[in-house]
Amino acid sequence: xxxxxxxxxxxxxxxxxxxxxxxxxxxxxxxxxxxxxxxxxxxxxxxxxxxxxxxxxxxxxxxxxxxxxxxxxxxxxxxxxxxxxxxxxxxxxxxxxxxxxxxxxxxxxxxxxxxxxxxxxxxxxxxxxxxxxxxxxxxxxxxxxx
Numbered sequence: 001x002x003x004x005x006x007x008x009x010x011x012x013x014x015x016x017x018x019x020x021x022x023x024x025x026x027x028x029x030x031x032x033x034x035x036x037x038x039x040x041x042x043x044x045x046x047x048x049x050x051x052x053x054x055x056x057x058x059x060x061x062x063x064x065x066x067x068x069x070x071x072x073x074x075x076x077x078x079x080x081x082x083x084x085x086x087x088x089x090x091x092x093x094x095x096x097x098x099x100x101x102x103x104x105x106x107x108x109x110x111x112x113x114x115x116x117x118x119x120x121x122x123x124x125x126x127x128x129x130x131x132x133x134x135x136x137x138x139x140x141x142x143x144x145x146x
Contacts, residue, residue, distance in 0.1 A: 003043075005100040007074035007081060012054035014081070016095060018045045023097065023106045028113035030063055034071060034080060038118040041097035041108060042083070047090040050082075060086045 001020050006013035023043050031040035057075035062068055068086025073079060079099055084090035097103050111117070130136045 001102070001105075003095075003100050003102045003106075005081070005095065007054075007077050007079035007099060009074060009077035009079075011076045012052065012056055012074050012079075012081060014050055014052045014095075016045055016051070016093075017049040018043055018095070018106075020106050021109055023108045023110075025108045025111045026113055027111060027115075027117035028064060029116050030061060030069075031113070032116070032118075034061075035096075035098075038121060039111075040080075041103075041106075042094040043097055043100065043106060044092050044094050047084065047093045050093050050095070056081055062086075 001018055002015065003018050004013070004015050020043075022045070023041060025039050025041050027039045032038055034040065054074075056072035059071045059073070060068055061071060070084045070086045070090070072081045072083065074081065080096050081099055082093045082095045084093050097106060100106065129139045131139055
């Protein structure tokens, strides 16, 4: 599947050929901190399948696993774009699902680092879901798990 993505301000964009069956949700503490959310969804794809326009800022982090991971993000707007191996030529790019235009078509097939998952995530289907902001109508709870 061909996907396109970009940072929020548009300074960096990419096109990639991906396997949609490889989408992963990661609950590790690093992903929670980097994303500012309770988990991060990623789509690993061979680096050779990704064409990038613009220059990403980079930060190398040693993960809990001991692996060095290069985090790429926009230096202008701060959007996290992908991660790769922290040393040598990148082989795999873990594209961040949030910056991919076709994200609604990319359904996670696995979750990792479940021991770090926020315990309240399983209760989300019972939490009211507003169509837009907090004063907008609430959707029926039966549609929240679609």
